Amino acid sequence: MxxxxxxxxxxxxxxxxxxxxxxxxxxxxxxxxxxxxxxxxxxxxxxxxxxxxxxxxxxxxxxxxxxxxxxxxxxxxxRIPWLLGLLGLFAFLAALLGRGKGVRGLVGTFLSLLVVVYFVVPRVAAGGNPLLYAFLGSLGVLLLTVYLVHGVNRKTTAALLGTLASVALVLLLALFFTRALGFTGLASEEALLLRQWGGVDLVSLFLAGVVVGALGALTDVTVTQAAVVQALAHANPRFGLGELYRRGMEVGYDHMGSLVNTLVLAYAAGSLPLFLLLTKDPTPLRFLLNTEPFAAEMVSMVLGSLGLLLAVPFTTLVAAWAFQGGKGGPPEAHSHPH
CATH class of the missing domain: 2.40.50.140 (Nucleic acid-binding proteins)
Known part of the structure; x- marks a missing residue:
């Protein structure tokens, strides 16, 4: 969802x-x-x-x-008993296969959900700006997931800075395009209900969903990209900033290709009901795609993917600066960048 x-x-x-x-x-x-x-x-x-x-x-x-x-x-x-059983199975396998990092990942995910439910939602419901509190919540989610799972070090700090830079730029682009496209925020039945009760800025809520929705994929690519640069710097401490960035991006291009495809398919899977309307609605395709529900899905998909594209060079640059000259020591044991 x-x-x-x-x-x-x-x-x-x-x-x-x-x-x-x-x-x-x-x-x-x-x-x-x-x-x-x-x-x-x-x-x-x-x-x-x-x-x-x-x-x-x-x-x-x-x-x-x-x-x-x-x-x-x-x-x-x-459905709650079955959902709890499925979550229990997931937690068991994550702890069994992921060991220490799997357990920390579960704790980080749980705490991140608490941030959304008990920090972001109550403040938005009270009339706060969804964009502001979603961004602050995103910062809290990043601190919990990145530092709790991977520890506090140069690698995780580079990943965090790269992610924040990407999120900030995507946010600015989202602000520009939602105004240019004339979005009202009424792209779902839930938003229509919220409009009836009032007190919520629906456009800002849509923007918050765009920004926060890509965080999971962003943290994955930024942490592994920083780990790649760390491994390169340890393998040859004579590599300077430019050489580390160039070699790190050779791996980064693979990340960008695979993860953008993953994110686009994830958005597309969530939009299947809308896509099915294309075959049922007599409205010409050019005008159907112009409607806000379709346009909003396309904007979310493109901006989320753009965030991934931007996160790779941002993180690679920050990590190259942090690890140039072999600074930061060798990669942690059992760390396998992909």
Whole structure:
């Protein structure tokens, strides 16, 4: 899921004040033809209305219920236990295969999510500028992920500076193009709901999603690129700034090609419903692509990829300056730049 949409979803509970309440129960009887079911909640049975299409429910299944106005509705399956199981499997394999860095990576990811949920979202919901707090949150995420996972040293500092320089330039470009393209920020259903409640700058929220959404890929390429320069400097301490930069970029070009492709495919996968509209909508292609949902996806994709392209030379230059003359010592044990 794109980060801009995720921010919208996190903001909705903070802005909406619903009167109903949610429950979790287990289906004990189903009458799809009548559109009703019997649900066991806390040892007692409740009648509940099924969705119009009946849903794909089965006896014994745990479901989420919504009660309002004296009625109970079956909204969707209870997916949390399965999600927790999947997350547990991921955490186990990350710790098993990644060892110490895998565990630190998990902790860094968890803390990064806390920054988004408990720092960025509450301030945006209170009327703060999404762009400002997303950038500050990004800085916090970078400090947590880069320094916690890889330690505090010349390599990680070079990666951090290269990432920040890339993010700052992408932010300036995003500001320019969103104004030039006349974006309103209303490119998703979640944004339309936020507009009804008011108090959120939707264009800035879109920009925040563009900038923060590429951070994961950026940190990956900048840390490994800095590690490449460190290894080159240790192999031949006589290499100066220019020679380290040139040799480091020989590897950097491979990074740029592979990761840009990865990021574009990731954005494209998240935009498949929009792409399917191309085959269903009678609007001519030239005018369909001109609509804000399509244009916003293209801008996010291009700016995120541009951030990767810029991060490689920025990081290589900073790392070459930091490691020229063999400064900083040899690469850490078990460090394998790719």
């Amino acid at each position: 794109r980060l801009g949409v995720l921010l919208c979803l996190l903001l909705l509970p903070a802005l909406a004040q619903g009167e109903g309440r949610y429950l979790v129960g287990r289906l004990v009887a189903l009458e799809p033809q009548g559109g009703v079911a019997q649900v066991e909640v806390g040892g007692r049975r409740l009648p509940a209305l099924l969705p119009v299409d009946g849903g794909q429910y089965r006896l014994g299944q745990r479901v989420v219920l919504y009660q309002e106005g004296g009625r109970t509705y079956v909204t969707e399956p209870d």
